[in-house]
Amino acid sequence: DAKTTQPTSMDCAEGRAANLPCNHSTISGNEYVYWYRQIHSQGPQYIIHGLKNNETNEMASLIITEDRKSSTLILPHATLRDTAVYYCIVKKNYGGSQGNLIFGKGTKLSVKP
Amino acid sequence: DTEVTQTPKHLVMGMTNKKSLKCEQHMGHRAMYWYKQKAKKPPELMFVYSYEKLSINESVPSRFSPECPNSSLLNLHLHALQPEDSALYLCASSQGPPGPYEQYFGPGTRLTVT
Numbered sequence: 001d002a003k004t005t006q007p008t009s010m011d012c013a014e015g016r017a018a019n020l021p022c023n024h025s026t027i028s029g030n031e032y033v034y035w036y037r038q039i040h041s042q043g044p045q046y047i048i049h050g051l052k053n054n055e056t057n058e059m060a061s062l063i064i065t066e067d068r069k070s071s072t073l074i075l076p077h078a079t080l081r082d083t084a085v086y087y088c089i090v091k092k093n094y095g096g097s098q099g100n101l102i103f104g105k106g107t108k109l110s111v112k113p
Numbered sequence: 114d115t116e117v118t119q120t121p122k123h124l125v126m127g128m129t130n131k132k133s134l135k136c137e138q139h140m141g142h143r144a145m146y147w148y149k150q151k152a153k154k155p156p157e158l159m160f161v162y163s164y165e166k167l168s169i170n171e172s173v174p175s176r177f178s179p180e181c182p183n184s185s186l187l188n189l190h191l192h193a194l195q196p197e198d199s200a201l202y203l204c205a206s207s208q209g210p211p212g213p214y215e216q217y218f219g220p221g222t223r224l225t226v227t
Contacts, residue, residue, distance in 0.1 A: 034215075043117070043203050043218030044156060087155065092212075097169060099211035103155035 003027070003090045009108040012082075018075040020107050022088030025069045032093050033064060034101070035073050037084040044087065044103075047073065078111045085109075116140075117219035119204050125225045128194060134222045136187040136204030142217070144210050145187040147179060148203040150221070156203055162187060163210040194226045 005023040012018040024033065034049040048055055048062045050071075055062045061074040075082055087106040092098040117138045126132050136145065144163045148156040161169035162181040176198075178190040187204055201221040207214040 032213075038156075041220075043205070043220050044216075045218065046215035049215070094212045097211075099213075100158055100161070100169070101156075101211075101216060102158070105155060 003031075003102070004088045004104050006086070006088050006104065006107045008105070009110070011110050011112055012075075012078045014080060014111055014113050015077055018073075018078040018082065018109055018111065020073040020075075020086050020088075020109060021070065022073070023070045024088070024090045027068050027090050028092075030092055031090050033062065033068075033071050034089040034091060035060070035062065036087045036089065036101070036103075037082075038087070038106075039081075039084040047086075078109075080111050080113065083109060083111045117204055117206055117217050119202075119219035119222050121222060122220070123223050123225075125227060126191065126194065127227055128196070130194075131190070131192045133191065134189040134202055134204075134224075136189075136206075136219055137185055138206040138217070139185055140206065140208075140217070141184075142206035142208050143184060144207045144214070145181060146205040146207075146216065147187070147189050148205065148218075150201040150203060152200075160189075161211060168210065191224075194224075196226050199224055199226045 035047040036044040038044045050062045064071045085106040087103050120135045147159040150156040159173045160179045165181045176193050180188040203221045205216040205218040207216045
């Protein structure tokens with residue numbers, strides 16, 4: 001069963017912030033939220049991950065709600081090159097099968113001029 | 114260098130052929146992975162190698178045979194495949210075993226079985 005729920009698709013205007021939601025209402029205390037994206041015909045690319053605090057790196061920001069049941073990935077100034085499928089993944093941060101990446105269907109983000 | 118390379122980029126093979134996919138990384142990573150991605154579907158994990166030992170096999174048919182000759186190389190040997198095995202095969206690596214380390218993916222090998 002999928003641990004996360006994401007919208008199938010979203011549009012965003014170039015230069016605007018893209019806010020991608022993810023619902024993970026059954027997340028357990030030791031599970032992290034990871035985001036990857038896959039640009040067409042390429043391999044997935046790691047974006048960011050977090051446990052409960054908000055995180056920011058050079059690519060994006062991750063906002064996790066206080067109850068940890070949902071999160072939002074923010075691309076502050078979307079460009080056409082950000083058009084991709086974005087995967088929100090919940091997983092534990094230790095070895096074995098529970099540390100595996102299990103990809104759901106993701107959100108297809110289309111950035112438009 | 115944060116690159117994972119995969120060869121070949123494209124492969125067409127018949128059902129009686131034997132072929133191999135190759136993956137290489139020079140980041141000093143100690144875990145390597147094979148994923149399979151069918152068209153318009155998310156990637157699915159096939160195998161995990163951790164410190165050059167097979168640690169996870171996600172019930173993959175024996176016509177797929179992984180091999181990790183050293184910490185930088187990962188092969189996937191293919192034999193007697195079926196047309197439904199046509200897919201994008203992705204290799205990835207991470208600093209350590211599945212866990213707190215992000216995975217770096219290669220561009221994939223697009224396989225067509227005729």
